[in-house]
Amino acid sequence: MSLRVGSPVTGRAVALSAVPDPVFSQAMVGPGVAVEPVRSRSDVVSPVDGTVVTLHPHAFVVATGDGAAVLVHLGIDTVKRKGEGFELHVVKGEEVRAGQRIVTWDPAEVEAAGFAPICPVIALDASADVLADVAVDVDVAANDALFDWSR
Template sequence: MTTTVTSPLPGRVVGLAGVPDPVFAGAMVGPGTAIDPPREPIEAVAPVDGQIVSMHPHAFVVMDENGHGVLTHLGIDTVTLKGKGFELLAAKGDRVKRGQALVKWNPADVETAGRSPISPIVALEASAEQLGDVVESGDVTAGSDLFTWS
């Protein structure tokens, strides 16, 4: 079964190579892409239908029925903000639909705090060969296709 992963955020796609973090940029967490969001209050939404298996203010993982876990990491080094500026709209264990709002946050506040708001969207426990049609550039809206995962 193939999973289509859609963008959890609006913004400009920069690809993993554009992430200012060597672990994400080197795809050590997994393959995927990254988005530079607008500097205004926005909601991060579920990139697939599934269950939230990990939920933190700065990051969440939604696992679909194919067992594909998609990590959305809101900014880089944002764990150091200890949840400040992030509002959870869902909880670990919740079943969610693609496009459902999961976290409210303001990328401008993240940048003001000295962190990058660039947000990786990663296919956990996947190989690059399993992903297709990966978007590496251009503008997206929340819900735009980012990649397929076979």
């Protein structure tokens, strides 16, 4: 069985190695891809159907019914913003559909505040060999496929 993981934001898909944080660039939390978002106020959408199991203004995890969990992190070190500039549209424990709005933010504003707005999208508790059709160096719209996760 394969799980299609969609892009949470519109932008350019890039390799995780491009993320300016070793936790992500060295895939310490798991394999995946990152998206360099367009620099305008926009909605961040769920990458998969599932339940919001972790929710912070700058990051969230959606777990599927079979236990696959996908982390979306909005920018690097953005936890330091303490939620400023992020508007949540769901609550922890809520069931969501792929493409459903989770957060609204402005990557340009994040960048102006001195933070990299790049968005890692991580397959938690997975190994790199289970990801296929990984989108890298291509433009993506929110909810376009980033990778397929063999389960």
